[in-house]
Amino acid sequence: MDVIFNRASVRRYRKEPVPQRVLMNILEAGRRAPSAMNAQPWHFIVVTDEKKKEALSRRRWTGFLKDAAFIIIGCGEKDKKWSTVDVTIALQNMVLAAEAQGVGSCWIGDFDESEVKKLFGIPDNLKVIALVSFGYPAEKPKPRPKKPLEQIVHYNKF
Numbered sequence: 830m831d832v833i834f835n836r837a838s839v840r841r842y843r844k845e846p847v848p849q850r851v852l853m854n855i856l857e858a859g860r861r862a863p864s865a866m867n868a869q870p871w872h873f874i875v876v877t878d879e880k881k882k883e884a885l886s887r888r889r890w891t892g893f894l895k896d897a898a899f900i901i902i903g904c905g906e907k908d909k910k911w912s913t914v915d916v917t918i919a920l921q922n923m924v925l926a927a928e929a930q931g932v933g934s935c936w937i938g939d940f941d942e943s944e945v946k947k948l949f950g951i952p953d954n955l956k957v958i959a960l961v962s963f964g965y966p967a968e969k970p971k972p973r974p975k976k977p978l979e980q981i982v983h984y985n986k987f
């Protein structure tokens with residue numbers, strides 16, 4: 830519960846690299862996520878290359894991506910109905926695994942899919958679902974305000 834309650838998107842990162850063991854735990858958390866019919870219709874690209882991180886940083890809401898230790902691009906198989914949900918679950922597993930190990934992260938929806946597909950050579954049968962940046966935090970943002978349960982939860986009827 831601490832991991833979930835204390836997490837907040839981190840957009841400033843220390844220069845310190847994230848050890849391979851920690852990265853592998855994050856990827857492993859994604860690999861173990863549930864998926865419809867256990868299809869696991871996902872591919873993940875780990876971006877550490879400085880030039881490629883820089884290229885992803887050039888958009889309105891992504892300026893901080895160049896400072897991330899790495900970025901994970903989540904891709905889903907187009908012909909699987911639930912791949913968007915499946916990839917999203919896997920990426921959020923990674924976010925929580927990162928947080929549990931002291932690594933901050935931020936979801937990124939601000940990308941041009943065709944640009945990303947070209948830059949990383951992603952095949953046509955895959956769609957880019959989202960990016961998530963990771964790195965040791967250089968800021969400790971407070972958890973953001975969330976709607977109270979009374980506003981969003983309904984019992985037995987809307």
Ligand SMILES: Cc1cc2nc3c(=O)[nH]c(=O)nc-3n(C[C@H](O)[C@H](O)[C@H](O)COP(=O)(O)O)c2cc1C
Nearest residue numbers: 836837838840890891935936937938939959972973
């Ligand atoms: C699908 C999705 C896309 C997002 N895209 C961006 C983005 O492009 N740039 C950014 O700085 N934050 C992005 N965020 C982070 C949200 O702004 C953040 O999660 C939200 O403000 C709530 O803050 P919290 O994560 O600290 O709870 C995105 C989050 C999600 C879930």
